[in-house]
Amino acid sequence: MPSHDPKNMTNAPDTGTGTLGKALALVDIVVSSDRPLRFTDILDIASQPRGTLHRQLSHLVEEGLLSLRGDLTYEPGLRLLKFAARAWAGNEFRAIAAPHLRKLHEETGETVHLGVLRGSEVVYLDKVESRQTVRMQSQIGNASPVYCTGLGKAALSALSPVALREVVSQLVFRTFTDNTHRDAISLMSDLDEARRLGYAFDREEHEAEIRCVAAAIHAEGLSFTGGISVTGPAYRVTMEQLEGWAPSVRRIAAVISEEAALKLGPGR
Amino acid sequence: MPSHDPKNMTNAPDTGTGTLGKALALVDIVVSSDRPLRFTDILDIASQPRGTLHRQLSHLVEEGLLSLRGDLTYEPGLRLLKFAARAWAGNEFRAIAAPHLRKLHEETGETVHLGVLRGSEVVYLDKVESRQTVRMQSQIGNASPVYCTGLGKAALSALSPVALREVVSQLVFRTFTDNTHRDAISLMSDLDEARRLGYAFDREEHEAEIRCVAAAIHAEGLSFTGGISVTGPAYRVTMEQLEGWAPSVRRIAAVISEEAALKLGPGR
DNA sequence: GATATAGTTCCGAATAATGGAACTTTTCAT
DNA sequence: ATGAAAAGTTCCATTATTCGGAACTATATC
Structure with missing residues (x-):
């Protein structure tokens, strides 16, 4: 319990x-x-x-x-499908972010994700990918642990100390790869880095051979925290490459944050 | 289901x-x-x-x-999204039908749908479309009335008299276009036609300027009834064109029915 | 600043959920 | 085939949860 x-x-x-x-x-x-x-x-x-x-x-x-x-x-x-279809289609936040995601995809050529924090998980709301073989990708709606995804860490880095403590206290660290954080201390140092830089990396922490760079979506009056990320396979995307994209990711996340805060009202 | x-x-x-x-x-x-x-x-x-x-x-x-x-x-x-994502990804019936849908799409060039009956609605499970601008199409998971969609009528035509009566008795006929069925009598004559031919049409009954041809997916030991359909805009797709596709639609529906009955076990 | 409207909390009464045990059907070993 | 064990289903007195009216607080309206 x-x-x-x-x-x-x-x-x-x-x-x-x-x-x-x-x-x-x-x-x-x-x-x-x-x-x-x-x-x-x-x-x-x-x-x-x-x-x-x-x-x-x-x-x-x-x-x-x-x-x-x-x-x-x-x-x-x-x-469940009926519920979700309408939930997704009617989601304002997703609609606001969509054009920006496309822009980021054009710039990088790699897969772009939009997600939000839900407890100790990240739920993916949208995805832009080059090869559209699958239609409703399994990814959308999927939930991944916060502590081993770029998007999750970016989002965490934007939380207030109180909210962060709340989330972290509930984490159960499961090891997915050699690089997966195994405890809160290790995670925290990554979050420090993310706060300093304004973006976070996933260095093959969730899945081997998969890297990503992400930035938080967070604003005054926005009652949720989320993020965007650019993800790619290690053989094609080096850490240097990710660092090159990072400023764009951060900038676009900021734009979405602002627009969302504006359109989703003072509260949300 | x-x-x-x-x-x-x-x-x-x-x-x-x-x-x-x-x-x-x-x-x-x-x-x-x-x-x-x-x-x-x-x-x-x-x-x-x-x-x-x-x-x-x-x-x-x-x-x-x-x-x-x-x-x-x-x-x-x-x-809700989390639930649905897994529900969709793990749906065996959808997976079985997917390659056949693609084949039908290649053959017709128009949008192909897969759906199943749920009470008096049709729930769309999958979709193949040429221009993939939207990723998780609102259509998937959407529920439409049975009595004014080709897929719905095809599915109804495959039901047993008892099951059909059960569904029809609950229908509330809402008028969407000039061609929408307004009562059970009118619907029934369409179903007779569908049973005779093995496929059903949507003659702009749900949405103006949208036509479709559909066939039922139904088999002994399959505890649900569904269907596939090819849909297109009236300006591009004539009724004659639909009639030309109908045999293919019927054939592919039969193939899916058989395969599904085989793989989804003796029960549902 | 007073009044109306919207949103929230409380608590005794009503109702729906609980869970142990009995019952039926299916599966499996002999 | 036969019997025994496991799986699945039903029943019903007890118990916990929900119900819903009323009182209360916050927000909008004039």
């Missing part, structure tokens, strides 16, 4: 809010699993009595959040 | 599976609205006492399904 973060609409995975929270925890389990889960599989993961679990799953299926296949495995329901 | 759901699956104010159903009805309201909704707006739409509504919304915000902006309007939460 993780703690309950007090503020911030972008919330961390909380095992909290009564009935709803428990139901969504189950959706999370099904959605996050790479293989199909049978009733008993879920029973093992979720600590719930059988009767209870069965009823909850039934409700979720009835509501279209999950779907029960003929082989008795559960899969994500179509209603 | 709509199983034999007893009733009421669309965005109508749900009879409600207890607490969860009521909560999701609120998500639906917020997600479906084109303009930002304030507390009072939602209060007018959802028939709930103020105290109740306020608590429910608070829970939804806490869980990340909704987000409360600074101007006190509610917007869809990021967690």
Whole structure:
């Protein structure tokens, strides 16, 4: 049972809010699993009595959040897609940032991401890529850990000390590559660098052979923190190359910040 | 993946599976609205006492399904995106159909859709389009009425009489264009045609200047019904042209049906 | 500055969720 | 085939959560 973060609409995975929270925890389990889960599989993961679990799953299926296949495995329901499609299409922040992302892509030729902080994760909102083979890229909507992505570290570097402490205190450091930060101390020194420079790097920390440079999107009156990043494969993109792009990334992030703060009102 | 759901699956104010159903009805309201909704707006739409509504919304915000902006309007939460991204990426049916959709697109040059029936709506699962300007097209995940889309009518034509009656009895006919079906009788004659031919047309019934031809995806042991369609603007795509493509559409739908039935097991 | 409107909190009453146990179906070894 | 074990489903008295009216605070309007 993780703690309950007090503020911030972008919330961390909380095992909290009564009935709803428990139901969504189950959706999370099904959605996050790479293989199909049978009733008993879920029973093992979720600590719930059988009767209870069965009823909850039934409700979720009835509501279209999950779907029960003929082989008795559960899969994500179509209603999730419907929700998300409208959520994405109607997202003002994404719309504001889109043209700037394209500009940055034209300048660098590499993949450009837009993301925002949600608890201890970064959720990707948009992506511009050269080769458009996949249409709705799996990346959009995906959530990655903050501590090992350029975008995540850039965003963290823009947080207030209090908010940062809140997030960091909840981090569980999982090691993805040799370069993944293994503790808060190590992460903090990277954040210091990011604050000093105005941009952050991912030095193959999340995935081997993948590098990126990112800058935070953050402004007075903007009640969320996010960022943009330029990502490329190590064989094509050197650290020097990234450093060359960094000022542009920082500049464009600043432009988006300003525009977003303006258009998303004094609050948001 | 709509199983034999007893009733009421669309965005109508749900009879409600207890607490969860009521909560999701609120998500639906917020997600479906084109303009930002304030507390009072939602209060007018959802028939709930103020105290109740306020608590429910608070829970939804806490869980990340909704987000409360600074101007006190509610917007869809990021967690929805996270859910959907994985749901989409992991959808086997979509993956099976994808190469066939591309083939059909190469053959016709027009936009190809994949969708499935969910209650009285069609939910689009995938799309192949020539000009890829938008990345995660709003179309994917979108839900359209069954009675005025080619894909919807094709899917309906493949249903058993019992299942069809169930769906039709719930339809509310809204008029989008001069050609939109206004009642079940009119729709039924179209379905008869679709059953006879093995494909269905959308003769500018949902949107003016937009036509399409579609065929059902349906098979023994496949517990959902869907379809594929080729869509184009009226100025470029004549009815004759659509009729020319129809056999291909029907054939490819049959291939997908077979393959899906095989790979998605004996059950759904 | 007074009044109306919007948004938030509280708490006893009502209702829906809980979870143990019994029951049915499927799977697997013999 | 047969029986036993595992998986999945249903039931219902108990318990915890939600409900919703009313009181309260903040914000907009005149």
